[in-house]
Amino acid sequence: MMFRTLFSKTILGAALAGLAITSYGGSKSVTLSDSDLKQTESLYKAQCASCHGTERLGGMGPALLPDNLSRLRKNKALKVIANGRAATQMPAFGSVLTPEQQALLGNYIYTVPKAIPVWEEESIQASQIINHQPSELPAKPKFEADLMNLFLVVELGDHHVTLLNGDTFEPIHRFKSRFALHGGPKYSPDGRFVYFASRDGWITKYDIYNLTVVAEIRAGINTRNLAVSSDGKSVMVANYLPNNLVLLDAETLDLMKVYPVQNAEGKTSRVSAVYNAPPRNTFIAALKDLKEVWEIPYPSSDKSKFNEERAPKVRTIAVNDYLDDFFFDPDYKLLIGASRDAAGGQVVDLDLGKVTSSIPLPGMPHLGSGITWDYQGKQVLATPNLKEGKVSVIDMTTWEVIKDIKTEGPGFFMRSHEKSPYAWVDVFFGPNKEAVHVIDKKTLEIVKTLRPAPGKTAAHVEFNKDGSKLLLSIWDMDGEVIVYDANTLEEEKRLPMVKPSGKYNVWNKTQYERGTSH
CATH class of the missing domain: 2.130.10.10 (YVTN repeat-like/Quinoprotein amine dehydrogenase)
Structure with a gap:
């Protein structure tokens, strides 16, 4: 819940346009009476909607739907409501809400909404906005500076980004971003383009040289982060909602493939994050609700030859625990990960495809x-x-x-x-x-x-x-x-x-x- 955002009315409207009813496969959901539901909806809007979204789809805080809470038992959820949550911006409501109100909210977040949002390929493609074709934009920057010593500063307070000269520390340009960027922007290999992911799923390609947005597309409803391949040809987006990875062409953000994230038994998972692994020419993703790491090779650099049959296949690596948080050694041979509730970390050898060591790390590294x-x-x-x-x-x-x-x-x-x-x-x-x-x-x-x-x-x-x-x-x-x-x-x-x-x-x-x- 660290970098949290709100759905704007426009974005929420786009999400609801793709709604469909789906089942919650095996999640522990509850049912509220009509009177309790009405009372709790009002309470939720007053106390929770500003961070978690009016439809519980996530905002500055995560989505509050039964599937997204599969790892959080309801008794623990009630403690979070009352006492807040360590290492997040979740406040304590114990002194604000009565025990009865806390119980109502606890039940409410485990109820299945009347309509579950679905953001599928058609919705993704329909959201695409192309402002410029790459050939239209000059390859020479509009300003003078060391192009490899520039900074981008994300200003969360009013949703802007400042381009800063890294030699003089003077601002070059300030521009408006999508609502609440998340996961850190990623640059193209030459540093000319930067790719942003907002918490509500919008991916933006920005041309630093020409100080303009090139293209945008909404890849998900609740997005974690993105990665850019070392050849600069593709972008992979990690989503909390829906539970998937979305592969985009880096040039104009055309949709290439959606990877549903689920195991052999059909259990789905949010994606903790996805990163580029330069020496491996792959994307590596850790999963929040499955004890797996996924490795996906870059697609062919010739996008005209790309099709479903030639799409890169997922390599699955089993791990000992969920990976909420992880890190790579400089060679990208080892992944070091930890679960929020674990008493230590684990070391995954990506070459061998297995866990090889554990690390005694209590607390929450x-x-x-x-x-x-x-x-x-x-x-x-x-x-x-x-x-x-x-x-x-x-x-x-x-x-x-x-x-x-x-x-x-x-x-x-x-x-x-x-x-x-x-x-x-x-x-x-x-x-x-x-x-x-x-x-x-x-x-x-x-x-x-x-x-x-x-x-x-x-x-x-x-x-x-x-x-x-x-x-x-x-x-x-x-x-x-x-x-x-x-x-x-x-x-x-x-x-x-x-x-x-x-x-x-x-x-x-x-x-x-x-x-x-x-």
Whole structure:
């Protein structure tokens, strides 16, 4: 529930246009009386709809439908309603709602709606918007800058994106995005195009050189993230709702194939996330409701020869537990994953196609924000923890925890750069959200704690191309992006922005720089 969004009336109308009745195969659903249903619908709209969508289809929070709650027992759901949920923006309603009202909401989210949304191939294709054919747009940028040292800054507060010069740290252009981008934008290999995914399923291709939207398509109803192939020819979209992966042609976002996500027995699953694996020429997806990892090769670069028979086939790898969160080693040979409720992590050898090791990681490690570096002749993985105030440093040969670095509270983002001696981690959750720790990668000690905006959340560091400077966000409507010298740790500049969240450097993302998310 971290990066949550709302359905706008327009988007919701598009979703409802494709509604159809489907069954909930085996989910534990409940039935409310007409009077209880009417009362609860009113209560839900007042307390929950702003985050989870008026039709329970998901927004800033996840969809609240029986199938989406298959891993959450109703008694645990009631505790979440009363007490909130750790490491999310789900608030506690125990002091706001009576026990009876909480029970009504608990029953309501497990009721099957009168109409279940279906977003199939016809709906996807009908949603496509092509503003420009690629040949229409000049290959020369409209501005002067190091094109590999640009940043895109996502401003969640008013749904805009700022293009930033990574040398001067001056804004080049600011443009409106779809409602609540999610999962981080992904660049084409040459850095010219960027692909955005919004939480309500819209995929946008933007031409950075010409400062314009090229094409859009709605690939799902509740989308997790997207990945772009290393050849720049295809895009894979991971969806929570419907339970599928959607393959698009990168040029104009034409639909190529929908992969329903289900196992041999027909049980379906949301997709935790999908990533590009450059050395493997594949997309890799982990599943939220099935104990499987999927690997799908890139399609043929000649899209004129693409058809259902030639579509890449799914390679399925069984794992020991659900993978809510995961990370790859720099060679993309190993996937390191963890379940939200597990007491540790597991290591999946993608070459061998099986789990080969386990990692003792209690709490809730945020492996999706993990980074690697060389420490005393070995490669280590460091990950913050969403539930506990610590950063775990792990030997990637023995998979033993070398050290737990104590922090002032649970963290969400951790970042570094190959050329930087430091790793940065925030304290995203809890009373010390204003703090950011700087860790010496040689000593594994915190050497400095910054508090750049007392009382406001400081989070998400991104380095520039050569690792000499970095940006830090102040997550507030009256927010800022702060520029630091990466070596002296001194502040150099502040740029006012509207709740800036992620910042994405073209070089780091296209070169898969160690120390940043991919």
